[in-house]
Amino acid sequence: MTRRTHPARRSPWAGPLGLYRPGTTPLHRAGPGAKLGGLAALGVLVVVLRGPASAIALLIAALGAAALGRLPLWSTARRTLPVLLTATLLGAYQWWARGWQVGAEVAVDLVTLVLAATVVTSTTPADRTLDALGTAARPLRHVGLPPENVALAVGIMLRAIPALLETFAETRDAARARGLDRSPRALLVPAAVRTVSRARATGDALAARGLAD
Structure with a gap:
């Protein structure tokens, strides 16, 4: 008597960097277009809003999104470590050249954008992201x-x-x-x-x- 085998279910493409982490959080269930739109809106806010206070507020929002998407703390920190080092060096230079307020804002804004992009890639399979980009590019x-x-x-x-x-x-x-x-x-x-x-x-x-x- 032979055992009946079932074909493996095809999983969505996780992307070449292996960033996607399957899950059932609200961010995982949200459409890729909405998440990409939110990321674009965050980028606009980073440019429009000025000062360390607004930069910290946006960073808190990005951290909240990471918590909502249940991103693992240590692996996320390890992936973003080069960006943290770059932000530290860039912020230090801006501090020296233009003052501590500008230095802090530049460093925090860079970390915010990278963390938000990490949230999007971690909760969205790459094939769905590409489909959303193709739809958005129809015009x-x-x-x-x-x-x-x-x-x-x-x-x-x-x-x-x-x-x-x-x-x-x-x-x-x-x-x-x-x-x-x-x-x-x-x-x-x-x-x-x-x-x-x-x-x-x-x-x-x-x-x-x-x-x-």
């Missing part, structure tokens, strides 16, 4: 730009990020195996050549499908 059809191409360009960009990271990691390992891990030339030149080669291969594949124009 561009009137100026001769197919919305499908816009979504395709964003998808290629997202898929290129881990490919580039993998290329640099492989190049670093190869240079280390030859004892040249401290040589910038041994790292940058092969990585650049492989990156250009990958870009040309992608362009040839698009051209073969009639998508190069």
Whole structure:
């Protein structure tokens, strides 16, 4: 007697960076268009509102969204650590050049935007995000730009990020195996050549499908 197997349910594309975390929170159930619209509105508020007080208020709102989406604290902090370091350096420079108020505002605003974007990517599968972008880009059809191409360009960009990271990691390992891990030339030149080669291969594949124009 043979056991009856059931085909695995197809899960949505989590994205090349593996940011999406399945869940049942209100943010997970919200449509990608609404979340992208909210992210755009937050970006406008960051530009329009001035002062450390408003920057801290927007950061609290982003932290509330992260809590609502049940983002894990430590993994989220680890993913945003480079941004936190960049914000600290940028804020310190602005503090020195334009005063502590501007420095604090710039640093907090940068962290707010990145955290809000992390909330969106963590609660939205990448394929649904691309579908929403394609829908939002429909008016561009009137100026001769197919919305499908816009979504395709964003998808290629997202898929290129881990490919580039993998290329640099492989190049670093190869240079280390030859004892040249401290040589910038041994790292940058092969990585650049492989990156250009990958870009040309992608362009040839698009051209073969009639998508190069």
